[in-house]
Amino acid sequence: MKKRWFVLLLLLLFPLMLPSNVKAVTLREYEDALQQYKNELNDTNNKISISRKELEEIQKKIASIETQIQEAINEVDRLEKEIEKNNQEIAEKKEESKRLMEYYQISNGENIYLEYAFGASDITDMIYRLSIVEQLTDYNDKIMKELKELIRQNQLKQEELRKKQEELKELREQMKKEARRVQGNISSMEGMVPNLQGQLSEYQDKVTYYRNIGCAPDDVIGRDCAKENNAYGFVFPLNGYYWQSTGFYWDGYSGHKGLDFAQGCGNPVKAVANGKVYYVGDNKDVYGAKMILIVHNYNGRKVFSQYTHLSGYAISENENVQAGQLIGYVGTTGWSTGCHLHLEMSEDIGWDYNRPGNYWTYTDHIVDPYNYIPRG
Numbered sequence: 001m002k003k004r005w006f007v008l009l010l011l012l013l014f015p016l017m018l019p020s021n022v023k024a025v026t027l028r029e030y031e032d033a034l035q036q037y038k039n040e041l042n043d044t045n046n047k048i049s050i051s052r053k054e055l056e057e058i059q060k061k062i063a064s065i066e067t068q069i070q071e072a073i074n075e076v077d078r079l080e081k082e083i084e085k086n087n088q089e090i091a092e093k094k095e096e097s098k099r100l101m102e103y104y105q106i107s108n109g110e111n112i113y114l115e116y117a118f119g120a121s122d123i124t125d126m127i128y129r130l131s132i133v134e135q136l137t138d139y140n141d142k143i144m145k146e147l148k149e150l151i152r153q154n155q156l157k158q159e160e161l162r163k164k165q166e167e168l169k170e171l172r173e174q175m176k177k178e179a180r181r182v183q184g185n186i187s188s189m190e191g192m193v194p195n196l197q198g199q200l201s202e203y204q205d206k207v208t209y210y211r212n213i214g215c216a217p218d219d220v221i222g223r224d225c226a227k228e229n230n231a232y233g234f235v236f237p238l239n240g241y242y243w244q245s246t247g248f249y250w251d252g253y254s255g256h257k258g259l260d261f262a263q264g265c266g267n268p269v270k271a272v273a274n275g276k277v278y279y280v281g282d283n284k285d286v287y288g289a290k291m292i293l294i295v296h297n298y299n300g301r302k303v304f305s306q307y308t309h310l311s312g313y314a315i316s317e318n319e320n321v322q323a324g325q326l327i328g329y330v331g332t333t334g335w336s337t338g339c340h341l342h343l344e345m346s347e348d349i350g351w352d353y354n355r356p357g358n359y360w361t362y363t364d365h366i367v368d369p370y371n372y373i374p375r376g
């Protein structure tokens, strides 16, 4: 009963598992992608250099603002000293006037020491001296008034300079904020560069490789040129199959990582190319099925082929195999609903069971097996 529900569920899910968009890729599309990455990298580098110049300008402005702030501080100090000096002069003038007034008061009283005090020889002389005193105090008053006015003006100037300092400091903060924003942009763009360079070189390799093996611009890679030229030396892993039950549709995170070919259990499975057996055993993490992993060497590049859901093995680890050599038998072990072969291929790294944890690195290296093998 339970099993029947499971089968029913699978039947309901089956249409969803079908490849919705298995895209055939032509050499021209690879070339376009390569050009796009080149443009993007160029663009990014240009933007980085523009932003760097912008940052330089902002830093220059900040330096100039710092200078202006320092100048304002110095000017306030200078004015402060001037005010102090003026105040001192006022104090001196006050003291002088006070002294003069004392003499004046003495002279106006009925002081018998009048003559002695002013040292006047007679009354005319004394009056003359008194008028001098008056003139002097008037003069001092005038000087003091001027000094006070000078102080008032200097204080106003100081006030203005302090205001200017505040404005400059605010401007400096804005500039610093802007500098941080531009620096952030630069950092994030610089972060994108290695990724772009990686993609660019990956596509450069692909384009160079497919051009070298004679693919025409409109050839579908792995179908037209790879099959006709058979340049890879790859063969189909089965002696025919009933139907392709699931295609390749993998975006790096989800989908189906390989090709499923329905074929009777026990039928021979063959190595897709010359290579060395890398792993034989359970596909523990993904399917829990019997699997074989073979590493092939093509122009110095490692290419891996993985055969899963097998019913048995015909080779063992570290054995060298030839293209088309029997390696195992079709089965339905692990996560499978019928006898079929799951063929999965990757470039540079394989799904290494000896080093668990590299799964998500591996998934970025998976490729459509039809990039290599001919159609069966």
Ligand SMILES: [Zn+2]
Binding pocket: 246, 256, 258, 259, 260, 341, 342, 343
């Ligand atoms: Zn599969």
